[in-house]
Amino acid sequence: MxxxxxxxxxxxxxxxxxxxxxxxxxxxxxxxxxxxxxxxxxxxxxxxxxxxxxxxxxxxxxxxxxxxxxxxxxxxxxxxxxxxxxxxxxxxxxxxxYVGIHDRVSDFVARSESRPAVADFGATYAAGSLYPADALRAAALRALRRQPELLVQPAPAAGDLALRTAIARRALDGGMQLTPDDITITHGCIEALNVALRAVAQPGDVIAVESPTYYGLLQVLESLGLRALEIPCSPHTGLSIEALELAFDTHPGIKAVVASPDYNNPLGCVMPDADKARLVALCERRQVPLIEDDTYGALGGSDVPLRALKAWDATGNVIRCVSLRKTIAPGLRLGWVSGGRWQARIHMLKFAQSRANEALPQLTMAEFMASSAYDRHLQRLRRQVKQQRERIAEVIDASFPAGTRLSVPAGGMLLWVELPPGVQAHPLFEAALMRGIRVVPGTLFSNTSRFERFVRFSCGHPVTREAEQALRDLGAMAAAQV
Amino acid sequence: MxxxxxxxxxxxxxxxxxxxxxxxxxxxxxxxxxxxxxxxxxxxxxxxxxxxxxxxxxxxxxxxxxxxxxxxxxxxxxxxxxxxxxxxxxxxxxxxxYVGIHDRVSDFVARSESRPAVADFGATYAAGSLYPADALRAAALRALRRQPELLVQPAPAAGDLALRTAIARRALDGGMQLTPDDITITHGCIEALNVALRAVAQPGDVIAVESPTYYGLLQVLESLGLRALEIPCSPHTGLSIEALELAFDTHPGIKAVVASPDYNNPLGCVMPDADKARLVALCERRQVPLIEDDTYGALGGSDVPLRALKAWDATGNVIRCVSLRKTIAPGLRLGWVSGGRWQARIHMLKFAQSRANEALPQLTMAEFMASSAYDRHLQRLRRQVKQQRERIAEVIDASFPAGTRLSVPAGGMLLWVELPPGVQAHPLFEAALMRGIRVVPGTLFSNTSRFERFVRFSCGHPVTREAEQALRDLGAMAAAQV
Incomplete structure (x- = not known):
C-alpha cells in the first residue's frame, strides 16, 4: 500500500x-x-x-x-x-x-535474488499484507498456550486430524468427497508432487506435462530422473486433450499426466468442465494416472468454486496435489495430497522421505481453515488480486510495443504475455533485473525454446507508482528490441 | 468414492x-x-x-x-x-x-500404537519432561511477537542464517570447521539421509550399511530403489572396517557407505577414534562417499564431545546428516546436512523435494542452540537418560532368563539385548504388546533373519514402578519361551 x-x-x-x-x-x-x-x-x-x-x-x-x-x-x-x-x-x-533445467532455474533464482526488488512481478505468492497474518499468528499463539509441550512431543504420524478434516470439508465445495484418511499432509505442494510422481513412475519414465508448465515441476521431474513430454496448451483452455491423445498413441510408455487445470502457472487459464471430464476419462481409459496440481484454484473469479479434476474421478486414478501456501500462508510450508489408488504408497513415500509434518503449523492452519475467517480472507484476496491483475494488464497494454498479446484471466495470480516478433524475453529479464524489476522469462517454462517471446507477470503485489513505472520501463525496453 | x-x-x-x-x-x-x-x-x-x-x-x-x-x-x-x-x-x-519393507515397519508402528502404552521402551526419543519445553516455547512466542508477519512471508531459501550459524558454531566442538554455507537445513535427519543418498546414488545401486541398522534407513533405501549391503558390526565398536574392506573388494559397485558411529541405533556403541580415522581414509581411498548419520552423538557419557567422522574429512568425501529432534525437540522436524563435495547437488535436491523449511521452527531452534540453556539441557538429558539406561539394564539383568546378553553403552538412548537361544523376539514383541509394553524386535533392523533373538530397548522414559514391573513381566515371558 x-x-x-x-x-x-x-x-x-x-x-x-x-x-x-x-x-x-x-x-x-x-x-x-x-x-x-x-x-x-x-x-x-x-x-x-x-x-x-x-x-x-x-x-x-x-x-x-x-x-x-x-x-x-x-x-x-x-x-x-x-x-x-x-x-x-x-x-x-x-x-x-530436451536440455535440462536445474542450472537454468538455480541461475534464475540466484540472479533474481542478487539485488533488492524495486518491483516484484516474479514471486508466485502475494504481498504479506494480503494474507491473514493476525489470525494465523493468534491461532499459533493459542496452540502454544494450550499445549505447552507441543514443541517437545512428536506429531501424529498420519498428520493432524483436525487439519485433514477441515481440508476434506472444504474439498466438498470443489465437488469432491474425501475423508480425512484420504489425505496426507505434505511440506507444500512441491513435496506432494514429488511423492505422487515417485509413487507412479521410475527413473527414465516419461511424464506428460503441460507446455508451458511451472518450471518447478520440470525441475522435480529432472531431479527424479523422469523425462517430461510437453503437451501443447491453449492459453485459454489449457491442456489440449487432442494433443494428449495423440501423445498417448505415439508414446505408449507415458507413465503419468500432470495437469494444473485451474489458473495454472504460467498461463493463468482455466480448463472448461467438459475438458476436465474428458481428461479424467481419457487417462482412466488409457490407465495412466492423472496428477492434478492445484495451486491457485481457490483464487477464482467468482464465489462459485471450480470443480477439481478429482471431482470426476470414479476409480481413484486422479492424484490431487494442493498448495495451501499461496492462497493462505506463504510462511507455512503446507500442502496435501489425496492419492486415490496410490494413497497407501504415497503415504509410505512421504513417511520415508520426511516423516510427518510438525504439529504447530498444522494446528494453526486447521483452526484457520475451519473458521469463516478463511472465507472472508479468500474473498478479500481474490478481490485485491483481481484489481492488481487488471491494473497491471492495463499498464502493459498502454506501455508495451504493438503486437504484444495477452489474455487476462478471471482468477489466479499470473499474466502470460506474448511479446511481438523480434522481442526476446531473456534479454528483457536481464535488463529488467539491472533495474530491480523482477519478471520471469518464458524460457523457464519449457525444456524447448518455444516460449522465448513470453514473459510471466505475477500480480501478487499492490501496484504502486513505482510498479507502474517499472511496467512502463519494461515496455520501453521491449520496444527498444523491436 | x-x-x-x-x-x-x-x-x-x-x-x-x-x-x-x-x-x-x-x-x-x-x-x-x-x-x-x-x-x-x-x-x-x-x-x-x-x-x-x-x-x-x-x-x-x-x-x-x-x-x-x-x-x-x-x-x-x-x-x-x-x-x-x-x-x-x-x-x-x-x-x-506396493509398499515393501514399509509393510513390516508400518505394521509394527500401527501395532505399537494400537493400544496405549503402559511402558514404552520403543520410542527413540525421551519423555517430553526431559526436553526444554518452556525455553523452546518462549523462543517461539518471541519470534511470533517480533515478526508479526512471520507466518505469511516466505522463509529464506537457504535456511535461516542464525540457525546455520549456531550449528556451525556447535560443530566446532565436534572437531569440524563448517561455515553456515556448508549447511542445509532439512526436515529432520531422515530428509537429510534421503537427499544425501539421492545425491550420490541411482536406483539399483548398492549401499553398504551397518548390520544391524536403523530400520528407517532400510526403508529409505528401499523407497529410493537402492539395495542395502549389510556389513557386520561389533556391538562394542560398530562397523567392522575389515568387513567393509572385504565388501569393497567383492562388490566393486558400492556407491556409498552409511554409518552411524556414535551411540548408533540399535547397538548403542561408539566407534573408536582410530576406527573412525580408518573408515574415513578407506572410503576416501576407494572413492566411495561416506554418509554419517548422527542422531545420538550429543548424548555422550562425558562432557567431552565425540569427534564426528566429518572431523577427519579432508576432501569433502563425508556427508554429515544430523538429527536435532531426539536431543532437543521431538516436536520440531529439524535436521541438517553438510554435503562436502556434494553440497550443491544436495542443496538442489532438498529444494526440489520440499523447498526451504519454515522460518518459525528454525528461529526457535536457533535461539535455543545459541544460548547456554542448550548446554544445560544436554547435561541434564545425558544424566537422566544415563540413570534410566542403567536402571533398565539392572532390572533386565535381574529378570531375564539365563543366557541373556547385554552391554551397557556409556551414552545414547538404546540398549540392544540378545535373548538366549530358543527365545524369539517377535513373539515376545507381540505378547508384550498385549500388555501395553512396547519394545522393538531385532527382526526390524535387517533384511536378513540375523537378529531374531534381539530386542531393542529405548531408555528415554523415567523408570516408574510400572515400567520396572513391565520389564519383569517381559523377562518372565522370555523365560516361558525357553
Missing part, C-alpha cells in the same frame, strides 16, 4: 487519495470525478492544486477529461490488445529438444 | 454429494447444511433443485429442517453405533499398492 509522506506536494496527496479509490474499484469506470471546485473545497487547497491533481491522474491514464463536463474515471483500455495466440498442435513433441 | 453418473437427476447428485459427507462424519450431527441459496450457487442449479436435494436427505433421516434456520445434520438414531462399512473396491490386489 502506498502511503503519503509528509513532504509530498499537496497535489500529489490529493491524486493519491483518488488513485486508491479508482484502483480499488470504489470509483468505477465512467464515474464522474468531483469537480475541481469541489476538490478545492474538500481538500482546502487552491484551484491550481486541485487541477494539478486531476491532470496527474489523467497522465496516469486513470481519468479522462470530457469537454465541459469535467473528469471521469477511464474505462480499461484492453480493448485494443490481441488475445494470446493458440499453439500449433501439429508440432509433435521432440525428445531431442 | 461414490460417484454420480451422468443420467442422475441433478437433485440426486447433490443429495449424493452431501449424503457421503454426512455418513462419513465429515459433516457431523448438528452441523448446518449449506443454505438452499448456497447450494444453488455452489452447484449451479435452480432453487427448486437445491430444495429438492435437501428434502430428499430429510426424507432419508439425514437432515432435519429447523424453522427459519434451514437444514441441519440430524444426529443418527442408532446412538453410538457406526453404520456397517462398505467394502473398499479400490483395494483390489494392485502394484500401485
Amino acid at each position: 502506498e502511503v503519503a509522506v509528509a513532504e509530498d506536494p499537496l497535489y500529489q496527496r490529493i491524486a493519491q487519495h483518488y488513485r486508491g479509490a479508482i484502483r480499488s474499484g470504489l470509483m468505477p469506470a465512467g464515474e464522474r470525478m468531483p469537480s475541481v471546485r469541489s476538490l478545492q473545497r474538500l481538500h482546502q487547497v487552491s484551484l491550481s492544486t486541485a487541477l494539478q491533481a486531476c491532470r496527474r491522474l489523467e497522465d496516469e491514464g486513470l481519468l479522462e477529461a470530457r469537454p465541459r463536463s469535467g473528469y471521469f474515471v477511464r474505462s480499461l483500455r484492453r480493448a485494443g490488445m490481441q488475445p494470446a495466440s493458440e499453439p500449433d498442435l501439429r508440432r509433435a513433441p521432440d525428445p531431442a529438444q | 461414490e460417484v454420480a453418473v451422468a443420467e442422475d437427476p441433478l437433485y440426486q447428485r447433490i443429495a449424493q454429494h452431501y449424503r457421503g459427507a454426512i455418513r462419513s462424519g465429515l459433516m457431523p450431527a448438528g452441523e448446518r447444511m449449506p443454505s438452499v441459496r448456497s447450494l444453488q450457487r455452489l452447484h449451479q442449479v435452480s432453487l427448486s433443485t437445491a430444495l429438492q436435494a435437501c428434502r430428499r436427505l430429510e426424507d432419508e433421516g439425514l437432515l432435519e429442517a429447523r424453522p427459519r434456520s434451514g437444514y441441519f445434520v440430524r444426529s443418527l438414531r442408532r446412538a453410538g453405533m457406526q453404520p456397517a462399512s462398505e467394502p473398499d473396491l479400490r483395494r483390489a490386489p494392485d502394484p500401485a499398492q
Whole structure:
C-alpha cells in the first residue's frame, strides 16, 4: 500500500487519495470525478492544486477529461490488445529438444535474488499484507498456550486430524468427497508432487506435462530422473486433450499426466468442465494416472468454486496435489495430497522421505481453515488480486510495443504475455533485473525454446507508482528490441 | 468414492454429494447444511433443485429442517453405533499398492500404537519432561511477537542464517570447521539421509550399511530403489572396517557407505577414534562417499564431545546428516546436512523435494542452540537418560532368563539385548504388546533373519514402578519361551 509522506506536494496527496479509490474499484469506470471546485473545497487547497491533481491522474491514464463536463474515471483500455495466440498442435513433441533445467532455474533464482526488488512481478505468492497474518499468528499463539509441550512431543504420524478434516470439508465445495484418511499432509505442494510422481513412475519414465508448465515441476521431474513430454496448451483452455491423445498413441510408455487445470502457472487459464471430464476419462481409459496440481484454484473469479479434476474421478486414478501456501500462508510450508489408488504408497513415500509434518503449523492452519475467517480472507484476496491483475494488464497494454498479446484471466495470480516478433524475453529479464524489476522469462517454462517471446507477470503485489513505472520501463525496453 | 453418473437427476447428485459427507462424519450431527441459496450457487442449479436435494436427505433421516434456520445434520438414531462399512473396491490386489519393507515397519508402528502404552521402551526419543519445553516455547512466542508477519512471508531459501550459524558454531566442538554455507537445513535427519543418498546414488545401486541398522534407513533405501549391503558390526565398536574392506573388494559397485558411529541405533556403541580415522581414509581411498548419520552423538557419557567422522574429512568425501529432534525437540522436524563435495547437488535436491523449511521452527531452534540453556539441557538429558539406561539394564539383568546378553553403552538412548537361544523376539514383541509394553524386535533392523533373538530397548522414559514391573513381566515371558 502506498502511503503519503509528509513532504509530498499537496497535489500529489490529493491524486493519491483518488488513485486508491479508482484502483480499488470504489470509483468505477465512467464515474464522474468531483469537480475541481469541489476538490478545492474538500481538500482546502487552491484551484491550481486541485487541477494539478486531476491532470496527474489523467497522465496516469486513470481519468479522462470530457469537454465541459469535467473528469471521469477511464474505462480499461484492453480493448485494443490481441488475445494470446493458440499453439500449433501439429508440432509433435521432440525428445531431442530436451536440455535440462536445474542450472537454468538455480541461475534464475540466484540472479533474481542478487539485488533488492524495486518491483516484484516474479514471486508466485502475494504481498504479506494480503494474507491473514493476525489470525494465523493468534491461532499459533493459542496452540502454544494450550499445549505447552507441543514443541517437545512428536506429531501424529498420519498428520493432524483436525487439519485433514477441515481440508476434506472444504474439498466438498470443489465437488469432491474425501475423508480425512484420504489425505496426507505434505511440506507444500512441491513435496506432494514429488511423492505422487515417485509413487507412479521410475527413473527414465516419461511424464506428460503441460507446455508451458511451472518450471518447478520440470525441475522435480529432472531431479527424479523422469523425462517430461510437453503437451501443447491453449492459453485459454489449457491442456489440449487432442494433443494428449495423440501423445498417448505415439508414446505408449507415458507413465503419468500432470495437469494444473485451474489458473495454472504460467498461463493463468482455466480448463472448461467438459475438458476436465474428458481428461479424467481419457487417462482412466488409457490407465495412466492423472496428477492434478492445484495451486491457485481457490483464487477464482467468482464465489462459485471450480470443480477439481478429482471431482470426476470414479476409480481413484486422479492424484490431487494442493498448495495451501499461496492462497493462505506463504510462511507455512503446507500442502496435501489425496492419492486415490496410490494413497497407501504415497503415504509410505512421504513417511520415508520426511516423516510427518510438525504439529504447530498444522494446528494453526486447521483452526484457520475451519473458521469463516478463511472465507472472508479468500474473498478479500481474490478481490485485491483481481484489481492488481487488471491494473497491471492495463499498464502493459498502454506501455508495451504493438503486437504484444495477452489474455487476462478471471482468477489466479499470473499474466502470460506474448511479446511481438523480434522481442526476446531473456534479454528483457536481464535488463529488467539491472533495474530491480523482477519478471520471469518464458524460457523457464519449457525444456524447448518455444516460449522465448513470453514473459510471466505475477500480480501478487499492490501496484504502486513505482510498479507502474517499472511496467512502463519494461515496455520501453521491449520496444527498444523491436 | 461414490460417484454420480451422468443420467442422475441433478437433485440426486447433490443429495449424493452431501449424503457421503454426512455418513462419513465429515459433516457431523448438528452441523448446518449449506443454505438452499448456497447450494444453488455452489452447484449451479435452480432453487427448486437445491430444495429438492435437501428434502430428499430429510426424507432419508439425514437432515432435519429447523424453522427459519434451514437444514441441519440430524444426529443418527442408532446412538453410538457406526453404520456397517462398505467394502473398499479400490483395494483390489494392485502394484500401485506396493509398499515393501514399509509393510513390516508400518505394521509394527500401527501395532505399537494400537493400544496405549503402559511402558514404552520403543520410542527413540525421551519423555517430553526431559526436553526444554518452556525455553523452546518462549523462543517461539518471541519470534511470533517480533515478526508479526512471520507466518505469511516466505522463509529464506537457504535456511535461516542464525540457525546455520549456531550449528556451525556447535560443530566446532565436534572437531569440524563448517561455515553456515556448508549447511542445509532439512526436515529432520531422515530428509537429510534421503537427499544425501539421492545425491550420490541411482536406483539399483548398492549401499553398504551397518548390520544391524536403523530400520528407517532400510526403508529409505528401499523407497529410493537402492539395495542395502549389510556389513557386520561389533556391538562394542560398530562397523567392522575389515568387513567393509572385504565388501569393497567383492562388490566393486558400492556407491556409498552409511554409518552411524556414535551411540548408533540399535547397538548403542561408539566407534573408536582410530576406527573412525580408518573408515574415513578407506572410503576416501576407494572413492566411495561416506554418509554419517548422527542422531545420538550429543548424548555422550562425558562432557567431552565425540569427534564426528566429518572431523577427519579432508576432501569433502563425508556427508554429515544430523538429527536435532531426539536431543532437543521431538516436536520440531529439524535436521541438517553438510554435503562436502556434494553440497550443491544436495542443496538442489532438498529444494526440489520440499523447498526451504519454515522460518518459525528454525528461529526457535536457533535461539535455543545459541544460548547456554542448550548446554544445560544436554547435561541434564545425558544424566537422566544415563540413570534410566542403567536402571533398565539392572532390572533386565535381574529378570531375564539365563543366557541373556547385554552391554551397557556409556551414552545414547538404546540398549540392544540378545535373548538366549530358543527365545524369539517377535513373539515376545507381540505378547508384550498385549500388555501395553512396547519394545522393538531385532527382526526390524535387517533384511536378513540375523537378529531374531534381539530386542531393542529405548531408555528415554523415567523408570516408574510400572515400567520396572513391565520389564519383569517381559523377562518372565522370555523365560516361558525357553
